[in-house]
Amino acid sequence: MLDTLFGLIPSGSRGQQWLAGDLQLVNWGGYDGAHRVRFSPSATLLCGGSGSGKSTLMDAYIALMMPHTTPFNGASNGAVSGRARGEDQRNILSYGRGKIDETRTEHGTRVRVLRGDGTDTWTAxxxxxVDASGPEEKWFTAVRAWYIPATARVLDDAVKVRGVIEGEFDLTDLEDAASRRLSDAAVRATGLETMATDREFLARIHAVLGIGAAGAGTKAMNLLARIQAGQQITTVDELYKRMVLEEPDTFATADAVVEHFDELEGTRLRMVTAQRQVRALSPLREARTRIGDAAERLRLIKEIGQFRDDSSPAAMWRTSRRLDLLRAAEEELRSQAVDAESLVATHTAAAEAAEAERDSLIQVLRNSGGDRLETAERELGAARRRCEQITRTREKVEEDLVPLGAAVTDEEAFTALVAQGKSALA
Incomplete structure (x- = not known):
């Protein structure tokens, strides 16, 4: 290393000088959709009215190049307080959703945003x-992207992507990966080399661009962040505290601890992803078994055929089964027929025996005067018929006697009534 006016530089340095070629934004603050800001190789001046987006561009550069503890530009946050990039200041979530303003309502704070209101969104x-110092131009691109779910409240709820590529890169190529929640596999498919932690990402940028000597790129960027912060310095004491004095080693230790926790968080996320993959892929074996069983059943069904096809095994089985049932029914009917014939023979013998007994009883009855009984029964029937005839005649006579006012109770009264009638007629 050589000690120069600009600090320690490698003795074998070829004098590379990387110049900013362009800055790309997708859904960053008021820059809705994809935007590209191209820089001049010599100098670029950004000017515009208040609220035209100058500080938003500077914050995009800070979000890309600085650690997450670096506050955004002073013009973006104004006189607000609180932790850098916290809820009280501009942060990645508010830039990703394009926060416009917030109002107080009876239900709480209502935030108006350009996008991501109740839906997922993403920003990058x-x-x-570009290095044009050599015979051929070299390009290097650094990318940060965030997938912000609708339910995200803090940055840890978002999917963070850190990637680099030795060449140019178009952020619109991440559209397909964004539709898959910026998964690592989808991002790598675009050609980006991803890193799990901010420490790895920033170290790669510092090494390629030659920021800082002997690994002091973080200190150089912190100094640059102080210069670019845009905060008003009114006292010499504040000037020394912010611009001259270095932070205590405890701050560096704390940053190292935070970076270590970032690494642990990246490891945890990879473990959670692996666990989800195992949980998602485990049922595949069971599904494969079910598919195999279903295929075997389908093959068996095809081999058996259909019942309406007379030449198929299924139709032959049905015919055979029907024949077996008919034979079983025939055997049962034969057994019932034998039982019925035996019962008929028994009842026939009993009927013949009863007829023989009846004939014998008739003969005994005749021998015991049965003929006289029959004669008496015939005479009794004739007497009953004669009695019925006489009764009807008597009823007619009584009806005829009603107009005369006479009554006939015996034979003498009838004879007298007849004589009286003859006399009347004479």
């Missing part, structure tokens, strides 16, 4: 540098 920032 990329910077491309």
């Amino acid at each position: 920032v990329a910077m491309t540098w």
